[in-house]
Amino acid sequence: MHFITGGAYNGKRKWVKDHYAAEHYIWLSAYSSDALTKPLQNYIPSLAVLEGLEEWIRTQIDSAFSPYTLRQRVMDQLGVWLEWEQANSCRRLVIIGTDTSKGIVPMDKRQRYLRDVTGWVYQDIVAQAERADVIWYGIAQTIKNDYI
Template structure:
């Protein structure tokens, strides 16, 4: 799994398209695609999931921080199972960093921010590669020997 993060409108989508091409499936929370754990319907070896902070926000509307994180970790494990089921498969996960800056006043937005930060830590720990994109430029902050290209 390759996790890509960075600020809003900093070129994450363009960087992924340039790096991986447009030959895979692309699921975007920004286009109201629901959060899914099962990708058996995907007929591609490349799967890009975009806008995961939106899916995390939906979890925090229903569950407390601990339950949201438990569910999130299970979802990541299901995604990784899909990726590892076939040697050629590659999962790319894109999430906008909402954890910097002013702490929100509203309780629900603080919860969303906190859970997103924990979720990104979980993604980073489980990912083979992690890149931060700022102004269209990437910085690789994690790369294991298991990473696929």
């Protein structure tokens, strides 16, 4: 799995499209209201991109969930995609999430909760990722690369 993060409107999408110049891929975007659904084994090309992870997390916020429960719920959903990737060595999963940790800590409790859970989920993803890049102003900085 390859995790891409960086600030909003910093060129993450363009960088991924340039880096993975694949003809056939599936691109699910939370910004287009795509659901984070289970992959259909036979109908997905070898590249799957999940964009807007922080938005998928936001849509699942429920005051009844503890931060740990929400974090685990998101990781369980992503786990299905990780299994899809691991089932075939030709498959690649790319996850894009906007960095929400910079700037002023929100005063609103719900916004702080979202920011905290998003940060924890990103840590979990990077721990499992083979590669992680931060994109700032269209320039990538690799922060993890287990491919080497």
